[in-house]
Amino acid sequence: METDNLISVQQFCIHHNVEFAFINSLNEYGLIEVTTVEETQYIYKGQLKDLEKMIRMHYELDINIEGIDAISHLLNRVDDLHTELTSLKNKLRLYENE
Amino acid sequence: MDFIDYYKILELDKNASTDDIKKAYRKLARKHHPDLNPNDATAKKKFQEINEANEVLSDPEKRKKYDKYGKDWKNAEHFENAEKQQQQYGGFQGQQGGAESFGEHDFSDFFSSMFGGAGGGRSGGQAKYRGQDFNAELHLDLKDVYTTHKQTLTVNGKSIRLTIPAGVENGQTIKIAGHGSEGVNGGPNGDLYITFSVTNHTKFKRDGNNLYSTVDLNLYTAVLGGEIMIDTFDGKVKLNIKPETPNGTKVKLKGNGFPVYKKEGEFGDLFITYQLTTPTNLTEKEKELFTELSKLNKNGN
Numbered sequence: 001m002e003t004d005n006l007i008s009v010q011q012f013c014i015h016h017n018v019e020f021a022f023i024n025s026l027n028e029y030g031l032i033e034v035t036t037v038e039e040t041q042y043i044y045k046g047q048l049k050d051l052e053k054m055i056r057m058h059y060e061l062d063i064n065i066e067g068i069d070a071i072s073h074l075l076n077r078v079d080d081l082h083t084e085l086t087s088l089k090n091k092l093r094l095y096e097n098e
Numbered sequence: 099m100d101f102i103d104y105y106k107i108l109e110l111d112k113n114a115s116t117d118d119i120k121k122a123y124r125k126l127a128r129k130h131h132p133d134l135n136p137n138d139a140t141a142k143k144k145f146q147e148i149n150e151a152n153e154v155l156s157d158p159e160k161r162k163k164y165d166k167y168g169k170d171w172k173n174a175e176h177f178e179n180a181e182k183q184q185q186q187y188g189g190f191q192g193q194q195g196g197a198e199s200f201g202e203h204d205f206s207d208f209f210s211s212m213f214g215g216a217g218g219g220r221s222g223g224q225a226k227y228r229g230q231d232f233n234a235e236l237h238l239d240l241k242d243v244y245t246t247h248k249q250t251l252t253v254n255g256k257s258i259r260l261t262i263p264a265g266v267e268n269g270q271t272i273k274i275a276g277h278g279s280e281g282v283n284g285g286p287n288g289d290l291y292i293t294f295s296v297t298n299h300t301k302f303k304r305d306g307n308n309l310y311s312t313v314d315l316n317l318y319t320a321v322l323g324g325e326i327m328i329d330t331f332d333g334k335v336k337l338n339i340k341p342e343t344p345n346g347t348k349v350k351l352k353g354n355g356f357p358v359y360k361k362e363g364e365f366g367d368l369f370i371t372y373q374l375t376t377p378t379n380l381t382e383k384e385k386e387l388f389t390e391l392s393k394l395n396k397n398g399n
Contacts, residue, residue, distance in 0.1 A: 015285075057131075057133060060127070061128050062128075075136065087269075089269065090269065090305065093303065094310060
């Protein structure tokens with residue numbers, strides 16, 4: 001399997017100075033997806049932005065995994081609402097200057 | 099450049115212990131951190147202030163210097179020189195973090211003047227960090243987004259040739275992977291996020307893939323029926339008008355709307371509303387005929 005879009009969890013933990021258990025917990029909570037290729041665990045590059053955000057929450061803001069889980073859900077909700085708001089603003093234009 | 103009261107920013111008094119500073123910082127950082135306040139410029143600015151205050155007050159050396167010179171910071175360098183710069187404030191040039199990381203903040207002129215540069219974040223040796231994301235806004239006209247087109251943008255001095263698919267929405271954001279700032283220590287590049295601001299100077303109103311337009315219909319055509327030519331977004335089309343068409347009648351022209359985003363060849367619909375126009379400047383003959391008509395149908399319906 002191609003590993004171009006994957007980053008080894010071990011390497012990631014070393015470079016970011018985070019414990020493997022933390023990554024494992026995020027995986028267990030379904031906040032990231034860890035995949036195994038030839039007995040090596042990887043994360044997808046596309047998840048890096050969210051993962052780094054979660055690391056900042058945990059290590060710099062002292063937020064535990066449950067908190068990160070709740071915040072992630074709420075941020076997704078904020079994102080959805082933002083999209084809906086943009087769509088409604090565009091729709092509102094239909095009735096402006098009538 | 100004004101003096102900044104770091105204690106006030108962290109809502110602390112000058113006797114605050116290291117633990118008090120840590121607690122105050124974390125409490126305020128959780129409230130204002132950009133990760134928790136996406137797209138909020140006020141929160142970002144506030145967070146930068148909090149971070150800068152923490153950078154100084156949580157570091158015993160920096161705090162000592164800040165407390166010592168305080169409002170007299172402009173002369174700090176002079177005083178320092180007088181003391182032969184016994185020691186330099188090392189360790190402040192930390193790893194630069196990824197987007198919105200603690201290691202990547204704009205520090206005030208006051209901070210730079212007093213401490214000479216950016217502070218360090220949480221870093222572990224030669225940590226690899228993903229590059230910072232860039233955000234850009236691209237202003238386009240509705241006519242521009244009717245067709246897929248290429249456009250060259252300059253972002254942070256680099257030219258990026260971009261294909262803008264037909265049908266992008268006003269306010270829509272697209273991600274251009276890897277076109278943010280370069281990663282640190284071999285980390286992947288950040289991404290470029292482009293938000294489209296689409297202005298509409300046409301007579302058509304847009305709702306998603308559908309277009310709406312009002313077309314004038316003269317009384318005679320409305321009453322007797324006939325044919326009219328109307329404008330679509332990219333041309334003209336002939337419409338048959340049924341006799342006795344009421345004012346405000348809506349018709350749907352299937353497939354004459356706006357292109358569907360990333361679905362080549364698919365279009366929304368165009369909705370036309372007829373608006374009857376009353377004849378004006380009637381001649382005597384016309385008035386006579388209308389009078390005659392009104393006698394035939396006194397209620398006018």
